[in-house]
Amino acid sequence: MTDADSSTPVAHASPASATGEPYATAPQEYDGILLAGFGGPEGQDDVIPFLRNVTRGRGIPDERLEEVAHHYRHFGGISPINAQNRELKRAIEAELAARGIDLPVYWGNRNWAPYLSEAVQQAADAGDTLLLAFATSAYSSFSSCRQYREDFARVLDETGLDGTVSIDKIRQFFDHPAFIDSFVPSIAHALGRFLDEGVGPGATRVLFATHSIPTEDARRSGPRDRDFGSGGAYAAQHLAVAAAIMEKVGSFDPRLADIAWELVYQSRSGPPSQPWLEPDICDRIEQLPAEHVSAIAISPIGFVSDHMEVMWDLDTEAIEAADAAGIRAVRTDTPGADPVFVAGIVDLIEERIAAVTPSERPAGTALGPWFDVCRPGCCENVRAGFKPVAAGVAP
Ligand SMILES: CC1=C(CCC(=O)O)c2cc3nc(cc4[nH]c(cc5[nH]c(cc1n2)c(C)c5CCC(=O)O)c(CCC(=O)O)c4C)C(CCC(=O)O)=C3C
Ligand SMILES: [Fe+2]
Numbered sequence: 001m002t003d004a005d006s007s008t009p010v011a012h013a014s015p016a017s018a019t020g021e022p023y024a025t026a027p028q029e030y031d032g033i034l035l036a037g038f039g040g041p042e043g044q045d046d047v048i049p050f051l052r053n054v055t056r057g058r059g060i061p062d063e064r065l066e067e068v069a070h071h072y073r074h075f076g077g078i079s080p081i082n083a084q085n086r087e088l089k090r091a092i093e094a095e096l097a098a099r100g101i102d103l104p105v106y107w108g109n110r111n112w113a114p115y116l117s118e119a120v121q122q123a124a125d126a127g128d129t130l131l132l133a134f135a136t137s138a139y140s141s142f143s144s145c146r147q148y149r150e151d152f153a154r155v156l157d158e159t160g161l162d163g164t165v166s167i168d169k170i171r172q173f174f175d176h177p178a179f180i181d182s183f184v185p186s187i188a189h190a191l192g193r194f195l196d197e198g199v200g201p202g203a204t205r206v207l208f209a210t211h212s213i214p215t216e217d218a219r220r221s222g223p224r225d226r227d228f229g230s231g232g233a234y235a236a237q238h239l240a241v242a243a244a245i246m247e248k249v250g251s252f253d254p255r256l257a258d259i260a261w262e263l264v265y266q267s268r269s270g271p272p273s274q275p276w277l278e279p280d281i282c283d284r285i286e287q288l289p290a291e292h293v294s295a296i297a298i299s300p301i302g303f304v305s306d307h308m309e310v311m312w313d314l315d316t317e318a319i320e321a322a323d324a325a326g327i328r329a330v331r332t333d334t335p336g337a338d339p340v341f342v343a344g345i346v347d348l349i350e351e352r353i354a355a356v357t358p359s360e361r362p363a364g365t366a367l368g369p370w371f372d373v374c375r376p377g378c379c380e381n382v383r384a385g386f387k388p389v390a391a392g393v394a395p
Helices: 044-054 062-074 081-098 116-125 142-158 177-196 215-219 232-252 281-291 308-325 339-353
Strands: 032-037 105-109 130-135 166-169 204-211 260-266 295-299 328-331
Touching: 032 081, 032 116, 032 142, 044 062, 062 308, 081 105, 081 339, 105 116, 116 142, 130 142, 130 339, 142 166, 177 204, 177 232, 177 295, 177 328, 177 339, 204 232, 204 281, 204 308, 215 232, 232 260, 260 281, 260 308, 281 295, 281 308, 295 308, 308 328
Parallel strands: 032 105, 032 130, 130 166, 204 260, 204 295, 295 328
Antiparallel strands: none
């Protein structure tokens, strides 16, 4: 899909919507989709080089990296994340084909092979120069939005393709109904089983888990001129998604309408002196017996697939914490390649190609639909400030 209009790299949006947020205002003839993943190691020898990539530019010594490496070492040095993104790519391709949309999908990662630079080079070699990126990260924050945009800018620079290839990015999709819906059935089943087994509704709780981030990154997440409270857009989006999921869980099974839930954080890193979002999931689990909670469903709403942060921090550490506290715990599903989620991704692609107006876009919470193009100052990194970005307005 190449035409004369799409050959010049331009900013494909203007701040002209009802909410003042920048939405795409003209339909675009994209040449291809760029599936942008985090990346993960696929063998013991990959682990330290992968961790060096993740922490690039921060001079963290290998001894410190080896401490994080043991999560990966425990599973043979293999994160399932790349296999999951291969599957997601195939599923997106199949859904595009089923809808008669003729767009190639290029897949590249921020931190491990296949790298974003390879994907972008592959696209350029095929003459596909106007790309629409889908990053496997639903919420607003430096780590989950802006860092992907910085990496796009970095690889365009490194490959010398800046000015030849341009990359737009699909809006943060935390509150897309397809994303929300994909969490619902397994939570409802887990809670329903607890009740069937005689656990009282008051002794049952849902812990919605997401990646902790530095509180300063959280405060700076999302656009600067809107106040989302102390956790910034990041925490506000997660709270809104959790509430929307619980609404649907209650419709799925009316017995579950009043089950209590809370948002907890996992996978904290960084020095103890730096505050990160709390409470930590394992700390909360320890406190729950005193609150007469005996069964929990843990729903990883911060992640789109069952990668290492889910396998280690939830399936290993949080489940152990629950065992130690005498609490029955079930970790519920991530979207993965669930057909509902995949259809939602292709809806987002179609929405952007057609420049659907915001009022006609699906939104599962009052915070959405999120906007297409980040404004200046969105999601600043507390540690590094602003670097060049693609898919938006600099800085
Ligand atoms: C918000 C967020 C998401 C969700 C959004 C998204 O999905 O993008 C996410 C995902 C992931 N984080 C992952 C892995 C890691 N994250 C790290 C470090 C960090 N994450 C952070 C935040 C996030 N991270 C932050 C603020 C840091 C510290 C500073 C830094 O280093 O930027 C480190 C370094 C070691 C350490 O410090 O623990 C590792 C190894 C993997 C891959 C898992 C696998 O391999 O299967 C995935 C999907
Ligand atoms: Fe992370």
